Amino acid sequence: MKTVTGHRLFWPAAVLVVMLLANVVVTPGFLSVQVRGGHLYGSLIDILLFGAPLILISIGMTGVIATGGIDLSVGAVVAISGALACYMISGQDDQGSVPGVLVAVGLALGLSAVLGLWNGLLVARAGIQPIIATLILMVAGRGVAQLITSGKNINVNSPPYKLIGGGYLLTVPFAVLVAAVVVALAGLAVRRTALGMLLEAIGGNAEASRLVGIRSRRLIVLAYTFCAVCAGIAGLMISSNISTADGNNAGLWMELDAILAVVIGGTALTGGRFTLAGTVLGALVIQTLSTTIYTTGVPPQTTLVFKAVVVTAVCLIQSPAFRAKVFRRRPGAPPPDPVASPGPADVEVRA
Amino acid sequence: MPGAVLEMAGVSKGFPGVRALEGVDLRLYPGEIHALMGENGAGKSTLIKVLTGVHQPDAGEVRLGGTPVSVTGPQHAQALGISTVYQEVNLCPNLTVAENVFIGREPARAGMIRWREIRRRAGELLTRLHVDVDPGALLGSCSLAVQQLVAIVRAVDVSAKVLVLDEPTSSLDRDEVEQLFAVMRRLRDDGVAVLFVSHFLDQVYDVSDRMTVLRNGRLVGEFRTAELSRADLVGHMTGRALSTLEQLHVTGESARVQAEPVLRARGVGRKGAIEPFDLEIHPGEVVGLAGLLGSGRTEAARLMFGADAPDSGTVTLSGDPVALRSPRAAIGRGVAFCPENRKSEGLVEDLTVGENIVLALQAAAGWLRPLSQSRRQELVGRYIEALRISPADPDMPARNLSGGNQQKVLLARWLITRPKLLILDEPTRGIDVGAKAEIQKLVVSLAGDGVAVLFVSAELEEVLRISHKIEVLRDRRLIAEVANTAEITPEGVLEIIANGTTS
Numbered sequence: 103m104k105t106v107t108g109h110r111l112f113w114p115a116a117v118l119v120v121m122l123l124a125n126v127v128v129t130p131g132f133l134s135v136q137v138r139g140g141h142l143y144g145s146l147i148d149i150l151l152f153g154a155p156l157i158l159i160s161i162g163m164t165g166v167i168a169t170g171g172i173d174l175s176v177g178a179v180v181a182i183s184g185a186l187a188c189y190m191i192s193g194q195d196d197q198g199s200v201p202g203v204l205v206a207v208g209l210a211l212g213l214s215a216v217l218g219l220w221n222g223l224l225v226a227r228a229g230i231q232p233i234i235a236t237l238i239l240m241v242a243g244r245g246v247a248q249l250i251t252s253g254k255n256i257n258v259n260s261p262p263y264k265l266i267g268g269g270y271l272l273t274v275p276f277a278v279l280v281a282a283v284v285v286a287l288a289g290l291a292v293r294r295t296a297l298g299m300l301l302e303a304i305g306g307n308a309e310a311s312r313l314v315g316i317r318s319r320r321l322i323v324l325a326y327t328f329c330a331v332c333a334g335i336a337g338l339m340i341s342s343n344i345s346t347a348d349g350n351n352a353g354l355w356m357e358l359d360a361i362l363a364v365v366i367g368g369t370a371l372t373g374g375r376f377t378l379a380g381t382v383l384g385a386l387v388i389q390t391l392s393t394t395i396y397t398t399g400v401p402p403q404t405t406l407v408f409k410a411v412v413v414t415a416v417c418l419i420q421s422p423a424f425r426a427k428v429f430r431r432r433p434g435a436p437p438p439d440p441v442a443s444p445g446p447a448d449v450e451v452r453a
Numbered sequence: 454m455p456g457a458v459l460e461m462a463g464v465s466k467g468f469p470g471v472r473a474l475e476g477v478d479l480r481l482y483p484g485e486i487h488a489l490m491g492e493n494g495a496g497k498s499t500l501i502k503v504l505t506g507v508h509q510p511d512a513g514e515v516r517l518g519g520t521p522v523s524v525t526g527p528q529h530a531q532a533l534g535i536s537t538v539y540q541e542v543n544l545c546p547n548l549t550v551a552e553n554v555f556i557g558r559e560p561a562r563a564g565m566i567r568w569r570e571i572r573r574r575a576g577e578l579l580t581r582l583h584v585d586v587d588p589g590a591l592l593g594s595c596s597l598a599v600q601q602l603v604a605i606v607r608a609v610d611v612s613a614k615v616l617v618l619d620e621p622t623s624s625l626d627r628d629e630v631e632q633l634f635a636v637m638r639r640l641r642d643d644g645v646a647v648l649f650v651s652h653f654l655d656q657v658y659d660v661s662d663r664m665t666v667l668r669n670g671r672l673v674g675e676f677r678t679a680e681l682s683r684a685d686l687v688g689h690m691t692g693r694a695l696s697t698l699e700q701l702h703v704t705g706e707s708a709r710v711q712a713e714p715v716l717r718a719r720g721v722g723r724k725g726a727i728e729p730f731d732l733e734i735h736p737g738e739v740v741g742l743a744g745l746l747g748s749g750r751t752e753a754a755r756l757m758f759g760a761d762a763p764d765s766g767t768v769t770l771s772g773d774p775v776a777l778r779s780p781r782a783a784i785g786r787g788v789a790f791c792p793e794n795r796k797s798e799g800l801v802e803d804l805t806v807g808e809n810i811v812l813a814l815q816a817a818a819g820w821l822r823p824l825s826q827s828r829r830q831e832l833v834g835r836y837i838e839a840l841r842i843s844p845a846d847p848d849m850p851a852r853n854l855s856g857g858n859q860q861k862v863l864l865a866r867w868l869i870t871r872p873k874l875l876i877l878d879e880p881t882r883g884i885d886v887g888a889k890a891e892i893q894k895l896v897v898s899l900a901g902d903g904v905a906v907l908f909v910s911a912e913l914e915e916v917l918r919i920s921h922k923i924e925v926l927r928d929r930r931l932i933a934e935v936a937n938t939a940e941i942t943p944e945g946v947l948e949i950i951a952n953g954t955t956s
């Protein structure tokens with residue numbers, strides 16, 4: 103039993119399951135998924151669809167946090183990316199033109215990459231603390247988005263653009279497919295190459311990483327750039343879903359949700375060891391919570407308080423120190439170990 | 454004889470995959486200095502952590518003055534009168550010396566901290582121990598030795614019944630060790646029970662009254678120091694008769710000097726760290742850097758690796774001039790470096806043993822060219838076996854290993870890259886006799902295979918044992934180079950350090 107509860111993904115997964123079960127109790131048909139008009143429908147599909155942007159951003163954030171950094175600017179990048187794409191499309195004679203949409207998407211992602219590069223260079227080259235370096239873009243980025251949209255919401259009417267955040271492919275929401283592909287690619291990149299290990303080395307011990315010859319600066323810049331591109335894709339999804347670029351509110355506070363998702367997933371904010379699977383679970387926990395608030399009819403004015411209470415409970419339950427205090431351990435039991443290492447039980451220590 | 458002030462009986466403690474302690478007893482008497490002996494991984498650190506409440510024992514009990522106590526944490530231990538100074542100084546380098554002494558128990562009046570009082574009392578304590586340092590100085594600006602003494606001052610100030618010193622001497626020079634011993638004896642005469650952990654047998658015989666020996670997490674026995682010979686002690690610690698140390702003695706041969714040097718430094722220096730010096734290391738040659746603490750040993754070694762950038766001079770590696778501005782430049786030329794502080798500058802504790810071992814090779818290859826699983830397993834397995842890293846589990850987090858085994862992991866990390874020049878800064882500090890001999894033997898055999906080695910150590914005996922050539926440093930200057938012939942003795946090197954020449 104201990105090996106199951108000791109697994110690093112146990113608590114995020116358990117929290118998600120409990121949340122889904124709670125929904126089933128309140129709304130009996132919660133888990134049912136139907137095919138309606140060639141599309142999958144149901145609350146679970148909604149969670150995945152509306153959770154896709156958060157999953158993307160959280161995956162990018164995981165890489166940044168693994169290096170010992172943090173990226174506060176993702177919400178602003180979401181707004182900028184959506185604003186630029188919608189601005190480009192709204193200026194076209196034929197908003198439904200596929201090449202035109204592709205150019206707009208390409209430019210929006212390119213700009214996102216440049217913004218990520220900026221963050222990365224500030225951190226890795228200029229040596230500014232990550233929280234300050236990305237705070238600059240967090241504040242200034244909203245202004246950039248406002249500049250692009252001239253302070254107004256830009257509405258677009260473009261079926262190809264609508265596909266990104268609101269369309270379906272093979273009955274599955276397109277956004278979910280995009281998120282799945284990015285997660286799969288990121289997973290391959292960190293575990294099939296040496297990227298994951300080197301990022302963990304940088305976050306775990308920066309000086310040792312320098313002395314062992316790791317090109318830390320490049321990898322840090324790469325992490326911030328990837329994070330911003332993820333935020334850019336999320337920005338496209340969000341603006342596409344509502345066919346509107348809202349420089350003020352798109353992606354507002356998403357950086358905090360993303361950081362929370364990473365932490366709930368089991369990656370420490372101090373850097374080092376990280377888990378993408380945990381982050382995906384963490385993002386789903388947060389999205390499930392938001393969906394729960396809508397489906398169970400929590401009064402709108404109390405939603406933030408409700409969310410805060412649940413998040414506090416989730417964080418407490420994940421804290422080994424808290425669990426040890428509340429659920430009295432039997433005397434002599436070993437303390438819960440944050441790193442699951444199901445090694446042989448009786449290896450002798452020899453010098 | 455009065456009863457034991459502290460008793461531990463049948464203490465056991467396990468970690469995932471490791472039985473660190475198995476039914477260990479320990480008795481500490483007031484007015485005695487008690488040495489805790491054992492090789493790396495024998496369980497000394499774990500036992501101390503149980504005693505100070507960092508770890509809870511799985512079985513067994515701790516009795517203080519005859520009554521069983523459950524020590525819940527370091528704070529609680531201190532409240533019970535058990536004070537500890539750990540191997541690694543864990544004070545706050547960004548605070549002043551005085552603040553460090555009183556942190557967490559500042560004298561206060563009406564909720565306000567009395568800073569003048571802190572300054573004054575810290576000054577008194579430091580004077581009592583003859584530690585010459587301004588209580589207002591930032592701790593981080595003091596040498597490691599002074600930081601260690603400040604940690605001891607802090608522990609002594611708490612009215613301690615039991616004082617635990619976990620390898621307090623590993624970074625102190627001879628005078629400072631004497632100073633520390635004077636303090637320990639005074640505390641003993643005041644009726645404090647002192648528990649002393651050290652790898653230096655001489656020091657243990659010098660200062661301790663009684664000792665407890667551990668091996669592989671089990672108790673070997675408790676002995677009176679006066680009644681146990683050194684040979685028997687080493688035998689108890691290792692479980693085998695130890696002759697390897699004596700076997701090793703390199704005869705200072707200079708035949709290799711004909712070859713092109715691996716490294717040639719001309720006028721290399723760095724302001725504030727080390728004055729410009731010349732140095733040549735040939736293939737298969739072990740060059741020792743000797744000098745007192747703060748003489749510039751480490752600084753010189755770091756320049757040869759690009760860990761710090763030199764601001765003068767030229768370096769030639771295998772005949773090619775190179776600018777050693779970063780470690781990468783040196784690594785690309787076949788230079789490897791094990792730093793002095795293995796925890797803060799060497800090991801990535803989050804990563805596993807296997808990951809730590811392949812880190813340098815992987816960093817050189819870049820992230821896009823990962824080692825294949827099979828090659829990685831083969832390499833890691835081979836070096837874990839060759840260096841006898843224990844436990845021999847490549848998937849164990851590196852932080853769970855004992856100090857000596859962590860050092861071996863760092864050696865493995867660099868040996869795997871097949872370096873031409875290996876720079877070792879204090880590779881045997883804080884390591885037991887057995888592992889020390891193994892590492893020294895390894896250095897000699899690497900040199901036999903043609904690797905050039907730059908060996909930095911505070912222990913002159915060790916430098917003399919394995920080096921072909923010794924560079925002597927004093928006050929951040931390289932003052933002499935001597936071939937290691939049979940006539941050279943530690944006293945002779947000390948004399949060079951003192952006078953600049955042999956008489």
